[in-house]
Amino acid sequence: MRSFIPTEAYQEPASASTSSRPKTVLVNGGAGFLGSHLCERLLERGHQVICLDNFYTGRRVNIEHLLQNTRFQLLEHDVRQPYDMEASVIFNFASPASPPDYQRDPVGTLLTNVLGAVNTLDAARRSGATVVQSSTSEVYGDPHQNPQRETYFGNVNPIGPRGCYDEGKRSAETLFFDYHRKYGVDIKVGRIFNTYGPRMRLDDGRVVSNFIVQALSNTDITIYGDGRQTRSFCYVDDLIDGFLRFADAGENCVGPINLGNPAEITVRDLAEIVLDLTNSRSRLVYLSAVADDPQQRRPDISRAREDLNWWPTTELKTGLKRTIAYFDALLTHKEVVEAV
Ligand code: NAD
Ligand code: UDP
Numbered sequence: 001m002r003s004f005i006p007t008e009a010y011q012e013p014a015s016a017s018t019s020s021r022p023k024t025v026l027v028n029g030g031a032g033f034l035g036s037h038l039c040e041r042l043l044e045r046g047h048q049v050i051c052l053d054n055f056y057t058g059r060r061v062n063i064e065h066l067l068q069n070t071r072f073q074l075l076e077h078d079v080r081q082p083y084d085m086e087a088s089v090i091f092n093f094a095s096p097a098s099p100p101d102y103q104r105d106p107v108g109t110l111l112t113n114v115l116g117a118v119n120t121l122d123a124a125r126r127s128g129a130t131v132v133q134s135s136t137s138e139v140y141g142d143p144h145q146n147p148q149r150e151t152y153f154g155n156v157n158p159i160g161p162r163g164c165y166d167e168g169k170r171s172a173e174t175l176f177f178d179y180h181r182k183y184g185v186d187i188k189v190g191r192i193f194n195t196y197g198p199r200m201r202l203d204d205g206r207v208v209s210n211f212i213v214q215a216l217s218n219t220d221i222t223i224y225g226d227g228r229q230t231r232s233f234c235y236v237d238d239l240i241d242g243f244l245r246f247a248d249a250g251e252n253c254v255g256p257i258n259l260g261n262p263a264e265i266t267v268r269d270l271a272e273i274v275l276d277l278t279n280s281r282s283r284l285v286y287l288s289a290v291a292d293d294p295q296q297r298r299p300d301i302s303r304a305r306e307d308l309n310w311w312p313t314t315e316l317k318t319g320l321k322r323t324i325a326y327f328d329a330l331l332t333h334k335e336v337v338e339a340v
Contacts, residue, residue, distance in 0.1 A: 024048040026085050026129075028120060029093035031058030031074075033199045034134070034192075036066075037240050038091060043069055045244075050087065054078040056108075057096045062199050079116035080108075085123050089247055090131045092120045095169075097136075099162065099290070100205035106164035113168025114175070121179040121187075130186040132247050133176050135256060137193040137297055138166045147264075147298040150191070150256045160292040173256065186251050190243055193260025193299045197236030197319060198326035208233065211271055212320075212327045215280035225289030227268030232298045234261035235319030238312035245308040253307050260299035261312040277320055 025042050029035040030051030035058065042049045043066060051063055052075045066072045077083055079094045095112050096102040102109040117133070124131040140148045141156035156166045179185040196208035203209075214221045242259040265273075271284055304310045 022046045022048065023088040024050065024086065026050045026052060026087040026090040027093060028052045028079055028091065028116070029058065029095065029134075031055060031060065031063050032093060033062070033097075033197075033201070033204075034195065034236065034239065035091075035093040036062035036199055037197070037236050038093065038243065039063060039066060039072065041240050041244060043071055047071065049073070050075055050085070052077050052079070052083075052085075053094065056105075056112075057098070057101050057201070057204070059201070078112075079119055080111050082119045083123055084126060085129070086127050087129050090120055090124055090129050091134070091243070091247070092116065092131060093134045095134070095165075098204040098206045099165075102165040103161050106161070109164040110168040113165070113172045117172035117175045121175060121185055124187075125179065125183050125185050128186075130188065130247065130251070131176070132188040132190065132243065133172060134243075135173055135189050135191045136165075136169050137191055137258070137260065137299065138162065138294075139170050139173065139191060140294075140297075141166060142292060142294040143296060146296045147262060147300040148258065149300040150258055150303055157292050161290075162292050177254075180254060187254050188246050188249070189255040189257070190246055190259045191256050191299075192239060193234055193258065193297065194231045195234045195236055195239045195260070197323050199236075200323070202327065202330060207231070207267060207270065208320075208323065209327070211274045212278070212324055213331070215274050215278040215282050216324070216328055216331055218281045220285040221271045221275070221282045223267060223271060223284055223286050225267075225293060226286065227271065227284075228266050228295075229293060230264045230266050230296045230298065231270075232261050232264045233270070233316055233319070234259070234312050235314035235322075238314050242304060242308065242310045242312075245310050249308055257303050257307065258299040258301050259304060259310075260301065261314075261316075262299055262301055263316060264296075264298040265316065273317065273320065274324075277317065277324055 031053035140154040176187045180187045200209045
């Protein structure tokens with residue numbers, strides 16, 4: 001597969017200056033993998049950050065180091081319940097993301113995405129906040145177009161095991177655009193493609209965490225199906241950069257915008273790279289394919305490049321090495337160094 005990592009220098013967009021004005025920012029799902037990185041980056045920019053989470057998949061350890069910061073506040077709440085918040089910006093990242101996590105409580109997942117969107121949009125409507133939604137490449141389902149552009153409507157099975165998540169996220173997008181058209185809520189919808197990095201859970205069941213943990217412990221690497229299905233993996237820091245740029249973009253920039261790394265790779269090749277980087281003795285084992293598993297996935301990020309002047313800059317091997325260092329530290333009970 002062709003690797004797509006532009007080599008030009010990464011430039012701040014003209015609008016980035018507004019990003020330094022301190023604001024109160026709410027991060028729903030802030031104790032999760034992506035949410036905790038987002039909270040950290042917002043604090044670095046001088047903002048007041050409120051992290052809202054019900055700890056379904058989030059963990060206190062992800063935000064423990066932020067709790068002493070006087071500009072950081074933790075609020076235990078479930079987005080399925082209404083709430084009010086005086087914030088300038090709301091990032092709605094509250095939803096399980098790993099298939100085993102979201103399939104464990106499918107009704108809860110659907111309601112988190114639908115009621116969570118309604119309650120968040122209502123809060124934004126009352127306070128005048130900009131609300132940024134973490135949508136997903138899963139809105140494209142098992143796509144018939146590759147790469148996926150934002151104009152593609154997708155191929156989703158509404159009654160399969162992924163439906164609770166896919167249709168929840170699709171409904172949330174519908175709600176975002178209806179609140180925008182009907183009530184003038186300032187919205188931004190970002191479609192995230194597979195993102196990985198430090199603070200993923202050891203047992204979250206996603207492919208990157210599974211393969212690294214299996215390789216480091218020299219146990220079998222579990223490939224579902226024949227391993228020829230593809231994904232395109234984005235390192236967490238790149239993804240958060242994209243979201244921060246999106247939040248800073250003008251109110252006409254509503255999306256949807258794909259945010260991900262277009263470097264496409266088969267699951268089998270990913271396993272080989274992880275084996276190589278860890279010097280592992282693990283064997284590759286082929287298990288049954290999972291239902292409705294998308295066979296190809298790669299973002300077309302032309303819109304993000306044009307509207308946000310954004311593209312990912314972290315090569316897969318570089319990001320994997322940092323993630324391996326993180327999991328290695330976790331597995332050997334070493335202190336996890338935040339700088340990995
Ligand atoms: P994660 O599971 O680590 O984080 C999700 C967070 O949301 C957790 O802290 C969890 O406790 C919280 N949460 C779940 N249900 C909630 C509820 N009802 N009320 C309040 N909090 C709730 O997953 P992540 O990878 O950090 O994903 C964050 C967001 O990004 C999700 O919305 C996910 O759908 C989206 N996304 C992620 C990826 C990815 O590759 N990581 C890809 C596409 C979309
Ligand atoms: N996968 C795999 N082995 C694993 C975990 C996942 O082969 O131990 C495959 C899975 O079937 C899918 C791809 O890796 O084709 C990505 O899976 P993940 O759960 O990380 O994300 P998603 O399917 O939501 O993109």
